[in-house]
Amino acid sequence: MVTRKRNPRALWFPRRVFSATAVLIALLAGTSAFGAMLYKDYVVRYDRGWDILCDPYEVRQGDWVLKIFRQKGEIAHEDFRDFLGIFQRLNPHVKDIDRLRPGQVVDIPLKKLVQGHLPGQSSGVVTIPFVMITNPREMIKKQSRAYTVQRGDTVSRLIASQFGGRFGNRTYNEGLKLFKAVNPKIKDVNKIFVGQKIYMPDPSVREQSWYESLFDKAGNLVEKVAQTAATETMQEGRPSALPSSAPAPMPPSTPVAPPKTTGPAAEAASIIGGRLMAKGTYYLPMKQGNPFELDLSRFPVIELQNRKKVILTTQDRVMNVDLPLIQSYWTDVKIVKIGEEASAQAIVEAVLSAFAGEKITDRLAFDDGGVSVIVTAKWIHSAPSADGQVTRHTCITPITSANQQTHAAIRRYLDQNDIVIKDLLTGTPVPAPAPMATETDGAAGTGRIDGSDQKTLIEAFARRMGFYYSPNTSISFPYAGIQVQALSNLLSFGNGREILVDLGDLYGDAITAIRDIGLDILQIQADTPPITVIAQLLDAAGMSYTREPVFYGADRPAEFNTALTVQGILVPTGRGENLLFTEAGIPELIGNFIRNQEIRIIEITTHP
Known part of the structure; x- marks a missing residue:
């Protein structure tokens, strides 16, 4: 069985045969009458002049042919012999129909169709609505979690951290609409309060099969949908057999998504971001004559996101046709020869090599706030x-x-920026990734210091580092034969070292005179950026630090990794803390990643 989601289009009511006028009315009324509908795809096969509507089915323990026919299509007893013959011709891999094996995948014939009888029939797949979501807001609520507003939170920041890093993009807007749906009491999303309990939609809601059906064509959330005659005519989404009709000529078919399979080819398709078709028949159109029929059980096909196809073969011929000849027929189809026991990695390499002349790179780079992101991989395929x-x-x-x-x-952050990370674990399947740690899981958290002016910045920095800072300290030094009194800023680092920090109050020979009595002076210019001020203070303290530190998204060599260069300073303190001072913003998910490494992020705010 293959299911998919989409916004309502043409609707088909399987227990009734409608006139062209009725179908037109259904098409015109589909969007408003059926707001949140789930759909299922059925395969259209060809047999002896007929289009045959089929349901791909995986045999279960205790199944037999007549039982399956009655469950899936409710075929009348007098039609059984006819449909049994169709079944045998459509499933030549089933040698003995009395011995169906659990796990076998077969195409169950459901009905004979007149050409053009159903929307999309000529494409080889028809789509039928089979589940109505009666209350979309309740569905969203079940995919949400309670959250208590923290200091510094805003709705836009929370949504961006979960649904997308860019304000106003599609995923952000959808996330905002979901937020409003589960928080109807919040009339103004710009006004939330510390300690307020709200509900945050989980971003995993986007992986639900019904997700896209929550929105209409304008991108607005659909309202509650009432049950209608459409759903009353459905019985678990199964269409019934129709009376025989006039034979129809063979339609030009396109590939149909089969049931999921396992194995290296399926893993390779998943890694590449495509889908594997490994059961049934794939029809390739010919310039003249009947379509070329490809047995997918022998020659599986991977369809990429850009709709190009790859035929996998272990032989020098496909359906008794030489590979070069096949390749010359269809320019959007690649033929890839693989070994009998090819691993997923070997298949991925072979597929990507087939597209070597197309847009494939090994490096991506972009900036986001205070972070420069560079992604390198062995293969990067763009589509x-x-x-x-x-x-x-x-x-x-x-x-x-x-x-x-x-x-x-x-991974989540990059996916929000249209970059999909596929780590291919050689030899064994990749286990489910561990859940992402959060601040409540023991990560170091985030702090802020005031950098609105240099004196305030130095005082806040010293307090954060555990230094002793005394502004406007009186000092006395000899100058031109007299003892001079002046004010300066004393900073003691706790390691027996202390300095005076001059912010432009001392000038001329006074600087030299002060140094002559054994006091060190750090002069900071008025236009020095906050991060540079901190670097100068650390230099004066003789402390080690890293300017613009680089964090890697995976624990592996840098050659194929995600490098995150932060505009800031990473400082290991004597108290066992690691502090990252930054003036530019760090995207929330990257911040979570850094904090999970027991690094506390200190944001320098430059506005009062």
Whole structure:
């Protein structure tokens, strides 16, 4: 069985045969009458002049042919012999129909169709609504979690951290609409209060099969949908057999998504971001004559996100046709020869090599706030998204241990920026990634210091570091034969070293005179940026630090990794803390990743 989600289009009521006028009315009324509908795809096969509507089905323990026919299509007893013959011709791999094996995948014939009888029939797949969501807001609420507002939280920041890093993009807007749906009492999303209990939609809601059906064509959340005659005519989404009709000529078919399979080919398809078709028949159109029929059980096909196809074969011929001849027929189809026992990595390498002349790179780079992001991988394949609006990049790198996987927070962050990380664990399947740690899990958290002016910045920095700072301290020094009194800022680092910090109050020979009596002076210019001020103070203290530290998204060599360069200073303190001072903003998910490494982020605020 193959299911998919989409916004309502043409509707088909399987227990009734409608006239063309009725179908037109259903098409016109579909969007308003059926707001949140789930859909299922059925395969259209060809047999002896007929289009045959089929349901791909995986045999279960205790199944037999007549039982399946009655469950799936309610075929009348007098039609059984006819449909049994169709079944045998459509499933030549079933040698004995009395011995169906659990796990076998077969195409169950449901009915004979006149050409053009159903929307999308000529494409080889028809779509039928089978579940109505009666209350979308309740569905969203079940995919939400309670959250208590913290100091510094805003709705926009919370939404961006969960649904996308860019204000106003599609995922952000959808997340905002979901937030409003589960928080109806919040009339103004710009006004939330510390300690307020709110509900945050979990970003995993986007992985639900019904997610896209929550929104209409304008991107607005649909309202409650009442049950209608459409759902009353459905019985678990199963269409019934129709009376025989006039034979129809063979339709030009396109590939149909089969049931999920396992194995190296399926794993390779998942890694590349495509889908594997490994059962049934794939129809390739010919310039003349009947379509070329490809047995997917012998020659599986991987369809990429850009709709290009790859035929996998272990032979020099496909359906008794030489590979070069096959390749010359269809320019959007690649033929890839693989070994009999090819691993997922070997298949991925072979597929990507077939597209070597196309847009494949090994490095992506962009800036986001105070972070420069560079993603390198062994293979990076770029292709338009399903809606054609953006380019999605799939980054594939073989790894030798599950511990080398990219951190969950970084994967989620990159996915929000249209970069999909695929870490290919050679030899064994990759286990489910561990949940992303949060501040409440023991991470170091975030702090802020006031950098609105230099004196305030130095005082706040000294307090955070455990230094002793005394502004406007009186000092006395000889100058031109007399003892001079002046004010300066004394900073003691606690290691027996102390300095005076001059912010432009001392000038001329006074600086030399003070140094002559054994006091060190650090002069800071008025236009020195806050991060540079901190670096100068650390230099004066003789402390080690890292300017613009680089964090890697995975515990593996830098050659194929995600490098995050933060505009700031990383300081290990004598108290066992690691502090990262930064003036520019750090995206929330990257912040989570850094904090999870027991590093406390200190944001320098430059506005009072």
